[in-house]
Amino acid sequence: MTRILVLNPNTSTAVTERLAAAARTVAAPDTTIVAVTATRGVPYIATRAEAAIGGAVVLEMLAEHIGRFDAAIVAAFGDPGLGGARELMDVPVIGLAEAAMLSACMLGRRFSVVSFARALGPWYRECVEAHGLTGRLASIRLLDGPFASLADVGTEKADLLVALANQAVTEDEADVxxxxxxxxxxxxPIVKHRIAVPVIEGIAAAVKQAELLVALDVRKAVAGTYRRPDPKPSDGLAPALAALLAGTPVPNGFRP
Structure with missing residues (x-):
């Protein structure tokens, strides 16, 4: 059995429930999805500052659950804390954005990112750049306006998001x-038949790529930029994260 930890670095439990439901829809029969919500932070990450906070929370959440999962998903589209998580973890850690964009690259030459809030634009663009995919990006198209419910924004704005996606196809020449x-x-799955090109969503892509990496049984790097950092003491951090950084046992018996 494969155990995948889905980390929502936002504080919205309703969004976590939506992520978990979508993840279980695509997961293999022998995959168990465990979804957890950040206990501190913001309801949804939309800026660089909020992403920096979310990245620290991601590392704390991973440390608290270490040894209990075969792969983890950072379930916020800008992938906060992903690089640090890969340094510290012995198992694969997948970012929502990276998984979606790399999957899109397998289906077409250029992809467009479509989302529900204009504030997300600068952070999303920097995320594309950080993953080295600027040359594959056709556009980032974002809605502009309030929404009634964060967890239900997809349903509320479905028609507008579909229209935005089709504009990206016709005006920006997006293949995905x-x-x-x-x-x-x-x-x-609800709107894909209304859009003229393939549609990828982050959680589905991340789950399938997590299952793939677990099946490949890859080893933890002992050299290069993602090897585990040397043990280091710290002050004021959450106990599980402090123990992980120090290379000492954590409460559930896992020794980094």
């Missing part, structure tokens, strides 16, 4: 659409 943002989990 990436529906971006954890609150849009589960929307792709």
């Amino acid at each position: 659409i990436v529906l971006a943002g954890a609150p849009l989990a589960g929307l792709a």
